[in-house]
Amino acid sequence: MTNVLFAAETKLWPVYAPLLRAAFAETGLGGITLETDLPPEEVDYIVYSPGSTLQDFTPYTRCKAVLNLWAGVENVTRNATLTQPLARMVDPGMEQAMVEWVTGHTLRHHIGMDRYIHGLGGAWSRIIPPLAPDRPVTVLGLGALGSACARALAGLHFPVRGWSRSPKDIPGVTCFSGEDGLKAALEGAQIVSLLLPSTPGTRHIMTDETFALLAKGAVLLNSGRGALVDDEALLRALDSGQVSHATLDVFHVEPLPEEHPFWSHPGVTVTPHISSETRPPTASRVIAENVRRGEAEEPFLHLVDRAAGY
Template sequence: MTLTVLFAASNEDWHKYGRALSDAFTQEGLDAELVTRASPQDVDYIVYAPTSTLQDFSPYKNTKAVLSLWAGVERIVTNDTLTFPLIKMVDPGMTQSMVEWVVGHVMRYHLGMDSHIVNPQREWEWHSNPLAQERRVCILGLGSLGTAVGEQLCRMNFRVSGWSRSAKNLDGIETFHGSDGLRDALATGEILVLLLPDTAETENTLNRETLAQLPKGAYILNPGRGPLIEDAALIEALDSGQVAHATLDVFRTEPLPQDHPFWAHPNVTVTPHIAAATRPVTSAKEIARNIVRGEKGEAFLNLVDRARGY
């Protein structure tokens, strides 16, 4: 019997993903029809973006799963009408994009490139940079993205540490976990990378107290989620020199308001949420594979843990 897969996202998303999803269904041998409208009782799966007009899932009595186009699920995970499995997007293309963005900015900080590129020196000031094995990089968040970033930095010989809520064991990465381990992890963060999910527990992970636990003159990269940082506390840390520079790709309000102090601060680089985006072709393949698993009665990959919020 032909499956009905409802595409519940914006028209712009439809133009990006519609053909890629149909092609992926064919490649996986799925007998499935991708539609933008359907009677709720006929829908087997929903491909979803939180910007969709669909917010009440209660009429979809026969739906087997919602497959998100986004990696972040904070805007949907608390929806009480969504009672069937919710699957977050873990896309190889998006992961590679994140790795490249983080590694690029880690190297920028590691080599002090801003002093030569962004603000050309007027005087000859020679100095030698440390080697990668002499630089400590700490990653807060060791999910699929954080692990991929850490593994690449390890291959480049950086001294990599990481922190997560629960214990992890990763080759080449010194790991910390739980509230007691956060202080120890932060102490290793000469360059700190934030890749935590946005939950009630992670909001303001970087605040006045935790920023003070970083090595003086630390650098911060946030391609994760805006609410991970207390904005006013970061400005204070930048002004005092506790933090040398911050490159921020995500914010509490997006686009970042024009009057926000981050725009004018000399030690902040703003990038417009470009570190990692879902790639239509690779993400469509992940969605199709998960639907195949569902039809075979196998466990879905990347299933959201509602209790943890991600």
């Protein structure tokens, strides 16, 4: 008998319970007990989200892995009691959603849709945008989501530069890494998409200095983490015209406080963290596959590097 503890927000249980049980069956796993309350010493796997009431992992001495429901793990990696292997969620549904959000907003700003949607500049104000090959785009973060977005943009013929902390090789994308590579990736970019995890090394990666590297009037898209952007530096860049618009899906504090200047700034679009929500049907299959791997003594998928923080 394999015991799986569902330790996520209570509202998620009726959604995930039937999907996980079906995914376990599809994966060929028999004898699985999936419950929200099990004796800690009898738990083999924990399906987890950081909003769970479970914060002390010490009693779970038999647990083989903690399987996170979200891609972000910054709120759990710092938990000193978590000594079990931790897997983050890499979900095909989430990847597709992020590609759609990033390509949609890239095309929105590339074509200049807002001008006509909002009737800016008069009823017949014709500004012809360049074609995609003449619009340099930079993607910061080349993990599963960032790589998928970079490939999609390259497929639309944008010249795409990508940056990651460790070297990557993606066909059709000019890849940079390390501190020197960051400057090369950002210099002259007209659209920048942030898809990095939140770690001490990525906090406020967009500052006065990095905004100054962009082409005048560049656009910022942030669907990674709010901590990647120095909010005050972004407001200065917007007010000076160095950045013409910022479309932001993630923030330092969520929900974004009503008094925050982003709500009223004409150069900011706020979306309420909708770019890439975990999709329960596909996420359940990812969880089931990792349980299958654990039972077969195969390597887990998507393990978190605690030192790197992602």
